[in-house]
Amino acid sequence: MHEHTREEVISEIISEFSQSFAAARTRWTRFAEEVHPELRGPGMMILQTILRRGPVTATGLGSILDMDKAMVSRQVTKLRSLGLVDAKEAESDRRVSLLTASETAHSAIEGIQARISADYLVRFAEWSEDELAQLQMLMHRFNATAEDPRGESPATRCTRAAETEKAQQA
Numbered sequence: 001m002h003e004h005t006r007e008e009v010i011s012e013i014i015s016e017f018s019q020s021f022a023a024a025r026t027r028w029t030r031f032a033e034e035v036h037p038e039l040r041g042p043g044m045m046i047l048q049t050i051l052r053r054g055p056v057t058a059t060g061l062g063s064i065l066d067m068d069k070a071m072v073s074r075q076v077t078k079l080r081s082l083g084l085v086d087a088k089e090a091e092s093d094r095r096v097s098l099l100t101a102s103e104t105a106h107s108a109i110e111g112i113q114a115r116i117s118a119d120y121l122v123r124f125a126e127w128s129e130d131e132l133a134q135l136q137m138l139m140h141r142f143n144a145t146a147e148d149p150r151g152e153s154p155a156t157r158c159t160r161a162a163e164t165e166k167a168q169q170a
Contacts, residue, residue: 035108036082042067046075047084047101051109055098057090084108 025041032044039047049064050056056064062072076099079085084105090096101109124132 031112034112035105036084038078038082039084042071043075043078046072047079047105048109050079050085050099051101051105054100055088057096057098059096061099079105 028044028048029041032039032041035044035047045065046061046067049061053060053064058069058072058076061067061076062069065072076085076087080087084102086100086102087097088100090098127135
């Protein structure tokens with residue numbers, strides 16, 4: 001691939017990602033309202049991250065999502081007031097709170113995830129198993145090259161310890 005052609009292809013890839021992100025943002029706004037009428041996009045993004053990565057600290061969320069502390073704090077406070085997120089002190093450091101999704105959040109998100117899975121099954125209906133495996137592998141490879149912005153704060157260490165403990169229990 002020539003350098004000019006490579007740049008054009010990368011530009012088209014960026015355009016495709018932008019289109020996917022815009023559609024996902026619209027979809028998540030709608031899903032957020034289904035989870036709770038007062039929930040908005042940023043809160044839904046944080047809730048999804050807590051579901052996937054929890055228990056996690058607010059600092060960990062900020063690092064994972066590249067959001068400032070004030071934004072994360074406001075959203076976590078809102079999620080807790082809506083009964084969607086629970087917090088408990090980390091055993092390894094009482095200054096740190098670990099966030100987990102509540103049963104209410106799990107139930108609401110399970111229904112949404114079932115619909116998302118059904119939508120993707122339709123979108124991928126004409127794809128071969130090899131094409132799906134290749135897409136998954138390439139997306140994983142692409143995502144694995146992203147920088148990990150997390151530092152070594154007490155909250156990060158507690159989050160990592162909680163993630164390790166969760167993996168060992170699985």
